[in-house]
Amino acid sequence: PRLFVSISSARPIEIYVIGAVVRPGHYSSDMPGSIMGESKRSGTKLDRTMMTTTDALEQSGGIKNTANIKNITLYRKKTDEKFNIDLWKLMYEGDTSQDISLQSGDVIQVPEVTSNDVLSPREQREISRSTVAPAFINVQVLGAVKTPGIYQLPPESDMISALVSA
16 A cells, blocks of 8 residues: 655744844744745745754844844754854855754744954944844934935945935
């Protein structure tokens, strides 16, 4: 006798993203805007049933400009393992071993940059253009401008861009 098994749906992956991200918190692979649907930043269709570190960071709204992307930690609760992740190596050296597949219960911690870890202006610019950065940042312009208010600008925008918008 032969037995055929078909999986109708995968169990969602439940993870946590904490630290220097736009929206820290609990995330699941079956949430709206999750990896099972369409990537918000890149518009890419994602039809796989696994979730990786970069998927989770994108789902959490992206990294903040104060994030230390060279020193991210993944805590795997099930096996009590700890992985160090260097997103710079992934994004700019092509080291795909840095984009680890996640399991339910994993916690991704994105630390803030300290005075010892300061990124160069080039590194900051490159990160702001990546898919793990938010698509837009809110900038409040006040003072002697035509229309003071809050403006959404690309993350790599400078102060002049904000003033021109106002």
